[in-house]
Amino acid sequence: MYDERPGFYEEKLFSMHQISIFEILLGRVQKKRMVVRRRVYQRPIKLKFVSGETHYYKGTSYLLNVIYRNGFPKIVVQGDGHIDLYVREGSTTEQREKVMTEWYRKQLKQELPSLIAKWEEVIGVKIKEYNVKQMKTRWGTCNVSARRIWINLELAKKPEHCLEYLVVHEMVHLLERKHNAHFKSQMDKFIPQWRTYRKELKL
Numbered sequence: 001m002y003d004e005r006p007g008f009y010e011e012k013l014f015s016m017h018q019i020s021i022f023e024i025l026l027g028r029v030q031k032k033r034m035v036v037r038r039r040v041y042q043r044p045i046k047l048k049f050v051s052g053e054t055h056y057y058k059g060t061s062y063l064l065n066v067i068y069r070n071g072f073p074k075i076v077v078q079g080d081g082h083i084d085l086y087v088r089e090g091s092t093t094e095q096r097e098k099v100m101t102e103w104y105r106k107q108l109k110q111e112l113p114s115l116i117a118k119w120e121e122v123i124g125v126k127i128k129e130y131n132v133k134q135m136k137t138r139w140g141t142c143n144v145s146a147r148r149i150w151i152n153l154e155l156a157k158k159p160e161h162c163l164e165y166l167v168v169h170e171m172v173h174l175l176e177r178k179h180n181a182h183f184k185s186q187m188d189k190f191i192p193q194w195r196t197y198r199k200e201l202k203l
């Protein structure tokens with residue numbers, strides 16, 4: 001279980017037209033840029049789910065392309081670095097967000113059974129129940145007595161090895177509840193690079 005810093009931090013929000021021509025003439029550009037950058041890093045971006053926005057899937061960034069049309073909402077990942085989001089005209093930000101969220105959930109739910117089955121075999125444990133949840137402070141949880149693991153929906157946005165690492169982490173709790181030396185030695189045995197993946201998730 002690891003803490004997750006909420007939201008995305010992106011430098012791209014900052015643009016040059018926030019700096020006036022007078023400031024350029026006064027040579028204050030560098031200073032201003034630093035101030036703006038610092039402020040942007042501290043503030044999570046509020047996504048609006050509109051065309052041109054950057055969204056992540058399996059560790060890759062995509063530009064969102066919102067297509068308005070009647071019919072069921074759907075999402076298509078394009079090979080050219082776009083994610084097409086089909087929604088009805090007049091959809092609200094919340095509705096578009098929900099389509100994306102449920103799509104992320106579906107992707108993870110499709111991937112988890114084979115991942116869990118693979119690691120049940122390797123680790124020698126059995127999972128009774130798993131689910132995908134939106135969690136603010138944790139990447140995953142394991143209820144040892146119920147043999148139930150929950151995976152944070154945000155992992156759909158991360159590289160697949162991060163998802164796999166997290167699944168293994170939660171499953172190893174069935175061998176060891178605490179994050180002690182025994183737990184770490186088990187992780188070393190199953191995923192020798194786990195510390196690198198943990199760092200990736202802490203960014």
Ligand SMILES: [Zn+2]
Nearest residue numbers: 001169173179
């Ligand atoms: Zn843990």
